[in-house]
Amino acid sequence: MYIHPETNPVCLGQAAYQGRCVASLTKNAALASESTLPVGCHLLVTVMGLYHLLYHSQALQPFDTPALTALLHQARAFNREHHLSACWLHTPDNRFFQILEGEEAVVRTLYYDHIAADPRHHKCRLVGAGACAERSFADWNMGFRVANAAELHALLAAGPPPELVLFAPQPRVRPELLKRLLDFVGDHESEDIDY
DSSP states (O other): OOOOTTTOTTSOOHHHHTTOEEEEEOTTSOOOOGGGSOTTEEEEEOOOOEEEEEEEEEESSOOOHHHHHHHHHHHHHHHHHTTOEEEEEEOTTSEEEEEEEEEHHHHHHIIIIIITTOTTEEEEEEEEEEEOSSOSSTTOSSEEEEOOHHHHHHHHHTSOOHHHHHHSSSOOOOHHHHHHHHHHHHHSOOOOSOO
16 A cells, blocks of 8 residues: 555645655555555555543433443443453443543544444543553453442543643543542442442
């Protein structure tokens, strides 16, 4: 795969790349050597790394035990199939807080095309997203914990202020938020969904 500088407007021309064109491949694409590319094109391999995304939302309708259980089973199956790890918090007043970890394209597609578009909740707010060196919840396809309103408030307080999120193109995951989430999960046993 290559992008030829004379035929593709994606190439930025002489000033930016001194007349050279860059071909971008993911680690899953068939790799070619530079010797197989046309003159003037260069190969740039982009390895898709780990990515994590945290969001918070409010359900529009109450989620009873059967609905939560069904959603949890569905999410675990999807995550297993797509090599995602995750931790999901739910409060009795039907708020959700979740971290998703995996390949960037998979995580972003899941969040923007499915989760954020799901009509069962609203006020879906991206708390943070970005590259990560390792998974925080590598052993879980979908961990689940119940949180109360005060615990969720404390977690969200470690995130970016809501007014900052409105103006930032994409808030980053704050280390203190991730630490609080890991501490919360470590301090709370896995619970049945029954309240």
